[in-house]
Amino acid sequence: MAKEESIGRINLIVKKLRSGNASFKEICEYLRKESVLLEDTDFTISKRTFQRDIDLIRNLYKIDIEYNRHSGAYSITFDNHSELNQRMFEAYDTFNALNVAERLPNHIHFEDRRPQGTENLYGILHAITNAKLIKFGYQKFWEDSPTNRCVEPYALKEFKNRWYILAKDRGDNRTKSFALDRLTDFEVSNEKIVYPSDFNINQHYQSCFGIISPDGHQPEEVILSFDAHQGKYIKTLPLHHSQEVLLDNEEELVVKLQLYITFDFKMEILSYGENVRIVKPQSFIDDIKQTYRNALKQYESES
Numbered sequence: 546m547a548k549e550e551s552i553g554r555i556n557l558i559v560k561k562l563r564s565g566n567a568s569f570k571e572i573c574e575y576l577r578k579e580s581v582l583l584e585d586t587d588f589t590i591s592k593r594t595f596q597r598d599i600d601l602i603r604n605l606y607k608i609d610i611e612y613n614r615h616s617g618a619y620s621i622t623f624d625n626h627s628e629l630n631q632r633m634f635e636a637y638d639t640f641n642a643l644n645v646a647e648r649l650p651n652h653i654h655f656e657d658r659r660p661q662g663t664e665n666l667y668g669i670l671h672a673i674t675n676a677k678l679i680k681f682g683y684q685k686f687w688e689d690s691p692t693n694r695c696v697e698p699y700a701l702k703e704f705k706n707r708w709y710i711l712a713k714d715r716g717d718n719r720t721k722s723f724a725l726d727r728l729t730d731f732e733v734s735n736e737k738i739v740y741p742s743d744f745n746i747n748q749h750y751q752s753c754f755g756i757i758s759p760d761g762h763q764p765e766e767v768i769l770s771f772d773a774h775q776g777k778y779i780k781t782l783p784l785h786h787s788q789e790v791l792l793d794n795e796e797e798l799v800v801k802l803q804l805y806i807t808f809d810f811k812m813e814i815l816s817y818g819e820n821v822r823i824v825k826p827q828s829f830i831d832d833i834k835q836t837y838r839n840a841l842k843q844y845e846s847e848s
Contacts, residue, residue, distance in 0.1 A: 554588045555598050559608060559621070559637070566618040569595060606637050661708060662725030666701070668733055669710055669725075673698050678736040679712070682729035691729055696721075697738040700746035704756045704809075711746065722756045754785055755809025767802045768824035775820040784813065799824070811836075 554576065561567055561575045569592060576588040590598070599610045599619075609622045642653075672679045679698050682691035696712035699720070703709070708725040752764035768791070771779050776798025780790070785802050792799035804810065806829055814821060815836065823830045 550586060550588065551598075551601075553586070554590065555602050555605075557588060558595075558598055558610075559602060559606070562610060562619060562621045563634070566613070566616065566620040568618050572619065607633060608637070661706070662728055663708060665725055665728055665731045666708065668731060669698055669701060672733045673700065676738050676740060678715075678734040678738050679732065680734055681723075681731045683723055684727045684729065691727075694723070695734075696723070697740075699740065699744055700749075702746070702750065702756060709756050711749070720758070722758070752787070752804045753809075754804050754807060754813065757805075757807040757809045762805055764803050764805055765826055765829075767804065767806065767826065767829065769800055769802070769814070770822045770824055771798045771800070771817070772820050773797060775817060 557576055557579055558572060561572055567575070572595070573589065576590065580586055580588045602608050602610060610619055611622045612619050669679065671677070677698075678695065680693070680695050683694045684691040695715040696710075697715070698710055698712045700711045701708060702711060702722065709722040710725060711720065711722050713720050749758065769784075773794075773796055776793065779788075779798055779800065780793070784800070785804050787801075787803040789801045790798065791801050806826075811829075811832065814823065814833065823833060
C-alpha cells in the first residue's frame with residue numbers, strides 16, 4: 546500500500562504543478578484534500594519526503610521541478626522545445642492511464658494495431674548521437690521479402706502515429722524515409738559517418754505534409770474551402786503550420802497553406818470528401834477531379 550501511495554502522491558504533485566505554481570503549504574493542502582476523497586489513503590508528507598519525491602519525478606519522468614526563493618513557490622520548468630515538453634506529458638499521462646486500464650479492462654477500448662517499431666527508437670537515437678552507420682532489413686508493402694539496407698541516419702520523424710527514420714541510403718546515395726514498423730534485424734555499426742553540414746530536420750520538412758519529401762518541386766499556395774462543421778475541426782487541428790484563415794463564417798472556413806502537394810497531402814484532402822473544395826491551384830483541382838472520375842468508374846458496371 547505504501548508503494549501505491551507513493552506513486553499516487555507524486556502523480557498528484559505533478560498534476561498540481563501542471564495547473565500552476567504552488568508553495569509547499571499549498572501542495573500539502575492539496576494532498577490532504579485528495580487523501581480525504583480516497584478511503585484508507587494518506588498522501589500527507591514532510592518537507593524531506595517532498596524533496597525525495599521531486600528527485601523521483603525527475604528520474605522517472607524527466608520532469609524538473611524547481612523552487613523560486615523570491616516567490617516561495619515550486620514550478621515545473623521547461624526548456625525551449627515546447628513540442629518535446631508536450632509529448633513528455635502525453636507519455637506521462639498515457640503511462641498513468643495504462644496503469645489504471647489494467648484494473649479496468651472492460652471500460653477502456655484500445656485500437657487494434659500492429660507494433661510500431663518503437664523498440665528501435667533508442668538504438669537509432671544512439672546511432673544519430675554518435676554518428677554511426679546502421680543496418681537493417683526493410684520490408685516494402687509491394688515487395689515479397691525485405692531488402693538489406695545500409696544507411697546514414699539523420700533524424701527521426703513522427704507522422705500519423707508512425708515513426709520514420711530519415712537517412713541516406715548507401716545503395717543509391719539518396720536521402721529517404723523508412724518506417725520503423727517495417728525494420729528487421731536492426732544493427733548499429735561501428736563505422737563512423739559524417740553528417741552534412743547543411744542538414745536541418747525542421748527545414749527539410751518545413752513545407753511538407755507528412756513523410757514524403759519533395760523531388761525537385763517547389764512549395765505551392767493552396768487555398769481550401771471547408772464547410773462550417775468541418776471547419777471547426779480544421780481550426781482546432783490545423784493541416785499545416787503555414788495554415789492561415791482567410792474567411793470564417795457560418796457557411797465556410799477558407800484557409801491558405803504553403804506546402805508541397807505530395808501524395809500524402811492529396812490523400813488527406815480526399816479523406817474529407819464532400820466537406821472540402823479546392824479553390825487553388827488549378828492543377829491540384831484537376832488532379833482531384835480525375836481521381837474522383839477514376840473512383841466512379843469502379844461502380845459504373847453496378848448501375
